[in-house]
Amino acid sequence: xxxxxxxxxxxxxxxxxxxxxxxxxxxxxxxxxxxxxxxxKLLGVIIEDNLKWNNHVDFICxxxxxxxxxxxxxxxxxxxxxxxxxxxxxxxxxxxxxxxPAWHNSLNTEQSCxxxxxxxxxxxxxxxx
Numbered sequence: 001x002x003x004x005x006x007x008x009x010x011x012x013x014x015x016x017x018x019x020x021x022x023x024x025x026x027x028x029x030x031x032x033x034x035x036x037x038x039x040x041k042l043l044g045v046i047i048e049d050n051l052k053w054n055n056h057v058d059f060i061c062x063x064x065x066x067x068x069x070x071x072x073x074x075x076x077x078x079x080x081x082x083x084x085x086x087x088x089x090x091x092x093x094x095x096x097x098x099x100x101p102a103w104h105n106s107l108n109t110e111q112s113c114x115x116x117x118x119x120x121x122x123x124x125x126x127x128x129x
Contacts (some may be wrong), residue, residue, distance in 0.1 A: 086127060
């Protein structure tokens with residue numbers, strides 16, 4: 001397997017981020033330097049160097065909220081509540097819960113409330129609550 005060094009990233013975690021560490025280079029003879037990042041997306045989950053989940057929660061809330069528009073379109077088209085619930089469980093809920101065992105227990109109250117703020121409007125659209 002060949003490594004694409006242009007796509008390779010380095011992220012420092014923990015107390016080492018406060019230290020001045022030289023850039024990581026691929027080869028002493030070449031000038032290829034691994035780019036250091038503060039956050040990156042790995043298999044659909046945005047990981048930050050401070051191990052907070054702000055960027056990931058922003059990302060999933062934005063993505064799920066954009067799908068609420070489609071739920072509104074279904075409602076205006078007089079689709080049944082059962083079919084709208086099926087759409088929610090197949091198109092919106094997986095976005096909010098993807099890989100949640102990795103990040104959900106680390107959320108603060110504000111981040112949990114933001115995720116809930118996407119789910120509540122969905123219920124209002126489906127059931128007219």
